[in-house]
Amino acid sequence: MPIRINQKWILLGLASSLYFLACRQGETVLPSEEVWYAREIPYFPPKNIPSDNQLTPERIALGKALFFDPILSRDSSLSCASCHKQEFAFADNKTKTPGIANRPGTRNVPVLFNLVYQDRFLREGSLPTLEMQVLVPIQEHNEFDFNIVDIADKLKLIPFYDSLAKLAYNREPDPFVITRSISAFERTLISADSKYDQVRLGKTKFNQTEELGYSLFKTFCASCHTEPLFTNHQNANNGLYVHYNDPGRYRFTKIPKDSGSFKIPSLRNIAFTAPYMHNGSLKDLDAVILHYNMGGQHGPNQDGRVQALNLNPTQKAALKAFLLTLSDYSFLNDPNFKP
């Protein structure tokens, strides 16, 4: 079975390269706006693409094949997509998804989209590049428990990967190629087609309830979950606990006030990504709204912006209705992101 997939990919990879080479020779290269992965969203910030890893069809195809290939895990049982599922905006619907041999996960699986606009990764925001992040699941005992050098040795023996790596980066499928190509694929995961976006583009309007929810959102939530990405990419302690079992950013900085501080997640596609928070402890949006309405648990590091809101039932329902306008069904069904 994997062999059949591989052959299909070789053909696709070769065909697309030949096509692009042909275009270049005939000087009929498509203007970059027309290439799906180069799409710019007019109200989004600039993309963050490293100069040594510009996006090309071959790099994206290679990264996508690796993202869906269980060859990355020690016992070939899991791929990145086992935890990051398109139907849940590349998060999962479990509290904590286990790794190989059913080893328990430590945190709730985060979404993967609009990563090209970010420069801090993991729940505590401790890693500066996607390329570095790829190494984390590969090595973690409770994820793939493997070694990137061993993976590279396996990939070199597979003609599909060997030839596509050469087309994509002009080298063997080594750790450079593995980390770069997976990151290239991840940078194409752009979600910007929700009702909210349609409203922004003037193609539709919010109903009255959504409009009320939007104004409550702007008053109480947007300083952290900032438009248009619905995160300001900072960290905060949102008052989930007085004492956190997971120290969050403290794990990385050892600064006491960082205890319980986590990266502020995007709220785009929030309808699909329950359960919520770094540990998946809040089961649905009603539980989240209840948490913020009560103003958190008032631990020592709680951010001052999280305070009791005293919303009435109509206002709570409106806030939820607004959050549901952030659902992007075309992202969930985009064939570019399917194996």
Ligand code: HEC
């Ligand atoms: C066993 C489940 C599991 C597997 C398999 C897995 N991940 Fe993750 N992923 C997670 C969890 C949990 C986190 C949060 C980790 C943390 O914050 O410490 C995460 C975080 C991430 C992040 C950071 C997202 C952000 O916004 O900061 C990226 C990117 C990512 N994973 C990509 C991948 C890639 C690529 C693979 C395959 C090479 C992969 N993951 C495999 C569970 C998994």
Ligand code: HEC
């Ligand atoms: C002080 C900054 C701050 C404010 C204000 C804030 N949040 Fe958050 N929010 C966070 C942080 C940090 C997290 C992640 C906490 C964690 O992982 O444990 C979060 C998580 C969430 C989540 C879960 C996301 C996920 O993928 O798990 C939702 C939903 C959410 N907030 C909604 C809201 C709403 C609605 C408001 C306004 C009523 C709001 N937030 C106000 C910082 C904030």
